[in-house]
Structure formats: C-alpha cells, structure tokens
Amino acid sequence: MEKRTYTAVINKEGEHFYSAKCPEVGTESQGASVNDALKNLKEATEVYLSVFPIKKAGRPIFKTFDVKVK
DSSP: OOOOOOOOEEEEEETTEEEEEETTTTEEEEESSHHHHHHHHHHHHHHHHHHSOOOOOOOOOOOOOOOOOO
16 A cells, blocks of 8 residues: 655634645545544545545645735
C-alpha cells in the first residue's frame, strides 16, 4: 500500500470545535480537538480515495499573502 502526504488546514470554529480541510483532495471533517479533527480528516480522506482514486501528483506550493481590507 502506497503512503502519500497531504495537507490539513485546521480552524477553531467555536469554543470546543475544530474544522479540518484537505485542499489537495477536497475532503473536510471536524472534531472536538485539533487531534480529533485531524484523525477524522485522515479517515475521511482515506475513504474518499478508496472510492475516487487520484493520480499521484507533485506537491503543491503553499504561500501566504496579505490583502488590504477596510
């Protein structure tokens, strides 16, 4: 079984709630802690990829940028 590395973007949504997203695959999940959200995202991504496999691609480049807001 091949092992791949993906990115998790985790945001605190409330006092006891975290959302997690995998931008490369498009999967999303949630959990009561960062670790729970990450564990649930990993499971959701594994299930998704077992049904909808994607070809191995190069690693994306992630950058941050600033914008002006009023």
